Amino acid sequence: MRLHAPLDDRTAWSPVGHCPIEKAIAVVGSRPAMLIMREAHYGTRRFDDFVTRVGVAPATASTHLRALTDAGLLERQPYQDEGARTRDEYALSPAGADLMPVVIGLFSWGMKHTDGVDDLEFAHVGCAEPVDLRVACAAGHEVGEQDVEVRLRRGRPRRRVRA
Amino acid sequence: MRLHAPLDDRTAWSPVGHCPIEKAIAVVGSRPAMLIMREAHYGTRRFDDFVTRVGVAPATASTHLRALTDAGLLERQPYQDEGARTRDEYALSPAGADLMPVVIGLFSWGMKHTDGVDDLEFAHVGCAEPVDLRVACAAGHEVGEQDVEVRLRRGRPRRRVRA
DNA sequence: CAGGATCCCTAAGGATACTG
DNA sequence: CAGTATCCTTAGGGATCCTG
Numbered sequence: 303m304r305l306h307a308p309l310d311d312r313t314a315w316s317p318v319g320h321c322p323i324e325k326a327i328a329v330v331g332s333r334p335a336m337l338i339m340r341e342a343h344y345g346t347r348r349f350d351d352f353v354t355r356v357g358v359a360p361a362t363a364s365t366h367l368r369a370l371t372d373a374g375l376l377e378r379q380p381y382q383d384e385g386a387r388t389r390d391e392y393a394l395s396p397a398g399a400d401l402m403p404v405v406i407g408l409f410s411w412g413m414k415h416t417d418g419v420d421d422l423e424f425a426h427v428g429c430a431e432p433v434d435l436r437v438a439c440a441a442g443h444e445v446g447e448q449d450v451e452v453r454l455r456r457g458r459p460r461r462r463v464r465a
Numbered sequence: 466m467r468l469h470a471p472l473d474d475r476t477a478w479s480p481v482g483h484c485p486i487e488k489a490i491a492v493v494g495s496r497p498a499m500l501i502m503r504e505a506h507y508g509t510r511r512f513d514d515f516v517t518r519v520g521v522a523p524a525t526a527s528t529h530l531r532a533l534t535d536a537g538l539l540e541r542q543p544y545q546d547e548g549a550r551t552r553d554e555y556a557l558s559p560a561g562a563d564l565m566p567v568v569i570g571l572f573s574w575g576m577k578h579t580d581g582v583d584d585l586e587f588a589h590v591g592c593a594e595p596v597d598l599r600v601a602c603a604a605g606h607e608v609g610e611q612d613v614e615v616r617l618r619r620g621r622p623r624r625r626v627r628a
Numbered sequence: 629c630a631g632g633a634t635c636c637c638t639a640a641g642g643a644t645a646c647t648g
Numbered sequence: 649c650a651g652t653a654t655c656c657t658t659a660g661g662g663a664t665c666c667t668g
Contacts (some may be wrong), residue, residue, distance in 0.1 A: 303506040303565065307590070312509075318520040321577025323503050323568065323662060324496075331496050333487075334641080342484050343466040345617065346475075347649050357481040359482035372553035372576070387648090389650065391614040397578045402466065403598045404574060405486065406613075406635050412485025415537070415560045416492070421618040422485070425469070431597070433613055435566045436599045439589035447562040450569075450596055452507065455584040459469070510632050522662050527631055550668085552630060555663080632667075640659090647652075 329373045330401065334358050334366045336408075340378060342398060343405050344454035347391040367392055375401065406435055469616035491563065492536045497521050497529045500573075505539060505561060510554035530555055538564065569599055603606050 309315050317324070330336050337356045344351055353363045370376045373397035382388040408436060413422070424433040438444050472478050480487070493499050500519045516526045521556050524616055533539045537560035545551040569587060576585070587596040 303508070303567075304590070305507055307584075312514065312518060316520075317507075317517050318518065321500075321503070322573075322579060322581060323571045323577035324500065324575070325577035325581060327499055331492050332640080333490050333495075336490055336494065337487065337580070338483075340480070341485070343481075343610075343655075344468055345466070345473075351475065353650095355475060355479050357479075358627065359644095360651065361643095361653085365640090383649090388571065394610070400573055401570075402613070403600060404567060404570035405466075406600060407564075407570050407598075408486045408489040410485075411564055411567060412487070413490035414563065415647055416485060416488035418483055418485065418488060422472075422615055423618045424613050425468070425616050426604070426606055426608050427612045427614050428498040428573050428608075429602060429604050429606060431602040431604040431606075433474055433602045433608055434602060435570075436601055437566060437569060437594060438594060438599055439594040439596045441589070441592050441594040443582075443589055443592060443594075445591075445596055446497050447506075447557070447565050449590045450565070450587050451590050452585055452590050455495050455586045461576065516630095522664095523631065523663080524633085524663090525661055528661090530631095546629090549629075629654105630668085632665105634663100634665085637661090639661105640657105642657085643655085645654085645665085646653105648650085 303447055303450045303452070306451045309454065311453060319339070326404075329370070329375065329405075332366070334362050335370060338366055338370060338450065339365070339398065340405055341376075341377065341402055342394045347379075348391055349392075352392070374398075401433060406433070410435060437454060466610055466613045466615070469614045472615060490540065490585055492533070492566075495529070497525050498533060501526070501533060502538065502561065502564055502566055505555065505557045506565060510542075510556055511552075512555075515555070522573065533561070538563075566598060569596070573598060597627075 330339055338352055341352055341355050345357055353360050371378055374395055376392040377395045378390045379393050380388050381391050426433050493502055501545050503516055504515055504518050509518055516523050534541055538557040538559055541553045542560045543551050544554050589596050
């Protein structure tokens with residue numbers, strides 16, 4: 303990976319404060335937040351399940367579930383078990399689902415580069431073949447670390463998403 | 466995303482403690498660590514550049530550069546400017562380069578779902594087309610959040626990487 | 629320039645207990 | 649079950665100063 307001119311002039315340009323990675327980290331950069339998102343991707347929706355399966359204190363779960371909901375990654379949805387009052391569960395929003403590549407990326411990296419007892423993998427439900435991430439350009443070329451550069455976006459500025 | 470049987474029995478199975486994502490987070494889960502890895506991908510190699518461009522205190526940079534080196538994501542390489550003594554710089558190791566999908570994933574998510582002034586994108590050096598992540602199976606099918614499941618790996622256990 | 633050592637300080641998270 | 653409230657503890661990180 304490299305930086306395209308004029309970004310490669312690092313005396314003039316620094317990502318500090320205006321980097322999308324920093325902003326993403328501000329939302330899902332903590333351990334509880336990321337693990338809650340993992341669980342949400344695994345289909346977990348209820349408070350107590352998050353507490354148990356993530357392994358955090360209720361207060362921590364509460365804080366982060368709220369923050370992730372406020373940030374738009376989770377959506378509160380009412381449900382009602384028979385004989386019980388209505389409660390809320392936390393479902394993945396579209397923005398939360400968009401985090402899937404990051405979840406898979408961390409998972410794959412951990413499987414490959416850390417030691418452990420895990421023998422897990424992702425699979426395509428349709429054809430049962432293993433699933434992996436690919437980094438590719440719009441022309442379809444698969445690219446490695448050496449073949450990518452960061453550049454200023456051309457043309458019209460991207461559409462702003464209203465909060 | 467879903468969990469394949471028997472993993473979907475969450476009373477019997479929990480990822481707590483043996484999840485590759487947890488282990489990945491233990492290494493790059495902090496803000497400074499992830500931003501240092503971002504910088505390493507951008508080509509930054511020298512201590513002071515990390516301090517400046519990540520925006521952390523020297524002590525913090527020192528701590529995390531050491532931890533990332535110990536974890537095998539960075540490699541210390543001696544260099545010598547003319548008239549100065551030899552010093553070390555920190556280069557991306559293969560394991561560090563393997564983190565590229567995560568870096569790109571966080572970047573893309575941040576660009577799409579957070580507000581900001583940034584107009585950056587990744588491009589393929591070869592053909593200048595924009596680069597993005599794709600989630601695909603071995604058969605080549607591109608898959609979305611609904612089409613992925615986590616299952617126990619079949620066949621021979623994966624090769625262990627010696628430390 | 630490339631760090632190590634110290635101090636300090638705050639925010640994050642665990643434990644526990646309680647409520648609707 | 650789904651939280652909230654309170655307390656407590658610690659690790660992370662900033663600031664500052666110092667060294668090779």
